[in-house]
Amino acid sequence: MHNKFPSQLVEQAVEQFSNLPGIGRKTALRLTLHLLSKDPSYTHKITDALNRLRDEIVYCKCCHNVSDTEICSICSDPHRDKQTICVVQNVNDVIAIENTAQYKGVYHVLGGVISPIDGIGPSQLNIDELVNRIESERIKEVILALGSTMEGDTTNFFLYRKLSVFGIKISVIARGIAVGDELEYADEVTLGRSILNRTSFDDAIKR
């Protein structure tokens, strides 16, 4: 779709909206006209929130999660188990795991996974910082909670090799049939792993 716009300002706003992921030019135009239909203060509230987000955001010095303070609310929570570190790819994974309300340890945000195709090697991720934490704090367990992709598996293996020298427990989140899913629609690898990694029914019904 190549629209002729009645105004350069409209065209530039549409351009910027449609740069965002998942927003096409049609939606961008709808959002732009929506802003025009409202008071200027409505637009200013949005742009202020976005500018402040980007300019004032801090990354936790300990776990590299987004934060308002130098040490994030999870790392500074006295009720969290500081000896268990859950390693995740991104901030959204922290939010996703926090929403389960099942995990009481702390996190370490890698900032990505090893991906030679995208030119991302171990040095661009927060891996040295993770090693430092394990060296300086008394960590008992590291949980690898990366995505089940080739890059995630590569990163898991890299971390396993790097961390196994410390003699701590290294675990990986369970792969298996998603809750609510039928067996017949699962792929063989997932189904195979879910049989190999079966858990005691006693344990399962307690959850």
Next chain:
Amino acid sequence: MHNKFPSQLVEQAVEQFSNLPGIGRKTALRLTLHLLSKDPSYTHKITDALNRLRDEIVYCKCCHNVSDTEICSICSDPHRDKQTICVVQNVNDVIAIENTAQYKGVYHVLGGVISPIDGIGPSQLNIDELVNRIESERIKEVILALGSTMEGDTTNFFLYRKLSVFGIKISVIARGIAVGDELEYADEVTLGRSILNRTSFDDAIKR
């Protein structure tokens, strides 16, 4: 979904994104984290474009279309037929009709339709301005191109009553079967109108 966010700044950005039409909290979070994954300049480019849109937009003094100048590019185009005015509800309708490349007249943006339920009466629309244009310019035809809703029909009828005293041609855009549609899926009113308002086949094949 009620997320606990690791940062107030993230929460406020998600809040503002999800105020936009068609954007839920999940998409809002994805957009927010997308901004964080990019340079600050990326966010600033977006917010600058939106602020400038809202602060600097001008409405054409003649047709009330959005514009960068006092008189919009359509009204000031010497190749457009200034004696034919197409009356539309909103700016998006101007863009939609311009994209057809079928119309060479000018526009008049009402800014809405008469809707007693929403408390919108004729005085809140640019109707007096339309009457002024017809009185002061030499208009030959007014095309009513409002949506085919109850409010659109009400507004059409109101305008017809108001404008018929000027002795100009008043037409309304054709209602009928959409191009590419099957007859069996059309509602009876549309199908009925498309039979009553049939056009000469000679005319139809020329288009």
